[in-house]
Amino acid sequence: MSLLQVRDVTRRFGGLVAVDDVSFDVHEGQIKAIIGPNGAGKTTLFNVVTAFDRPDGGTVTFDGVDLTGSRPHRIVSSGIARTFQNTQLFDEMTARENVMAGAHAVTKAGFLATALRLPWTVREEREVAKEAGRLIRLVGLDEWEDVPAADMPHGLRRLLEIARALASRPRMLLLDEPAAGLNTAETTALGEALYRIRDEGATIVIVEHDMGLVMEVSDEIVVLDQGRKIAEGPPRLIQKDPSVIAAYLGEEDVDEL
Ligand SMILES: Nc1ncnc2c1ncn2[C@@H]1O[C@H](COP(=O)(O)OP(=O)(O)OP(=O)(O)O)[C@@H](O)[C@H]1O
Numbered sequence: 409m410s411l412l413q414v415r416d417v418t419r420r421f422g423g424l425v426a427v428d429d430v431s432f433d434v435h436e437g438q439i440k441a442i443i444g445p446n447g448a449g450k451t452t453l454f455n456v457v458t459a460f461d462r463p464d465g466g467t468v469t470f471d472g473v474d475l476t477g478s479r480p481h482r483i484v485s486s487g488i489a490r491t492f493q494n495t496q497l498f499d500e501m502t503a504r505e506n507v508m509a510g511a512h513a514v515t516k517a518g519f520l521a522t523a524l525r526l527p528w529t530v531r532e533e534r535e536v537a538k539e540a541g542r543l544i545r546l547v548g549l550d551e552w553e554d555v556p557a558a559d560m561p562h563g564l565r566r567l568l569e570i571a572r573a574l575a576s577r578p579r580m581l582l583l584d585e586p587a588a589g590l591n592t593a594e595t596t597a598l599g600e601a602l603y604r605i606r607d608e609g610a611t612i613v614i615v616e617h618d619m620g621l622v623m624e625v626s627d628e629i630v631v632l633d634q635g636r637k638i639a640e641g642p643p644r645l646i647q648k649d650p651s652v653i654a655a656y657l658g659e660e661d662v663d664e665l
Pocket residue numbers: 421424426444445446447448449450451452453493
């Protein structure tokens with residue numbers, strides 16, 4: 409059975425159909441990419457899957473449970489984590505503290521009890537710090553653990569966001585344009601981090617414009633255009649699909665596809 413089932417999802421904004429009757433599955437352990445031109449509906453679809461937005465129709469089922477219209481915290485406790493198209497870190501906190509803040513969404517103590525340093529939280533806190541260090545190394549940020557997020561280059565901040573999302577121990581991780589603004593070396597590091605995360609057992613759904621990265625890491629690709637799913641399949645078939653090529657005509661990155 410697939411881990412995530414998206415069925416007939418539609419989201420309208422006034423007269424605009426941002427996501428139009430989209431269905432697809434994500435299997436456990438897969439890296440699945442969602443691609444499409446600007447405005448195709450990728451982020452809107454992410455928002456519906458992670459309950460930041462409600463669909464006008466259709467269902468989202470995760471591990472056999474209908475999560476349509478759940479609240480975001482319920483999504484996190486079900487084992488889904490995400491990053492955003494725009495970086496959302498605590499600038500004044502170090503890399504490790506940012507990841508620890510991500511863990512507090514799911515630890516027993518929570519943020520307030522930890523801040524008050526209640527005795528029973530101290531041991532848990534030590535565990536959280538240790539796990540945060542491990543996740544920072546998993547995404548390749550070994551050198552940056554004690555550096556404030558504000559002092560990190562943009563590309564490394566994106567990797568840090570992924571480590572923070574992993575702190576909630578998700579079974580499925582959704583990444584919205586993680587390679588945006590990354591240089592070649594950082595994009596390579598990102599690809600390697602995605603493999604390591606997948607090898608630890610997480611399922612990954614990635615929205616991405618960097619076609620080199622998408623073609624390299626994805627097991628399967630869903631292509632959206634003007635809200636509709638126009639293709640789905642492995643990279644080698646998507647690259648040759650005439651409807652996909654047509655959708656990207658006029659887009660700058662058509663050469664890369
Ligand atoms: N809250 C909103 N209110 C009105 N229209 C919206 C809203 N959110 C998105 N849209 C519109 O829905 C369409 C899909 O937007 P969406 O952000 O999902 O696209 P996208 O595929 O993520 O694009 P990009 O690649 O530029 O990030 C666009 O036409 C956008 O303007």
